[in-house]
Amino acid sequence: MGKSSVDKAKGKAKEMVGKATGNDRMQAEGKTDQAKGNVRDVAEKAQDKAAGARDSLRDER
Numbered sequence: 001m002g003k004s005s006v007d008k009a010k011g012k013a014k015e016m017v018g019k020a021t022g023n024d025r026m027q028a029e030g031k032t033d034q035a036k037g038n039v040r041d042v043a044e045k046a047q048d049k050a051a052g053a054r055d056s057l058r059d060e061r
Helices: 002-023 026-058
Strands: none
Touching: 002 026
16 A cells, blocks of 8 residues: 555545544545645656656667
């Protein structure tokens, strides 16, 4: 399980607990953690694409 998945799962749990207890701050923290996980996902995908492009350029030589 990658860091992005952990952030999203942790965020979802915080959001649900915050919603259940009426704790707006915890609910907001949960949404922030989920957003952080989504950003990590995008960054990891971009990094993978860059590595693939780099590798394909090396293979053409």
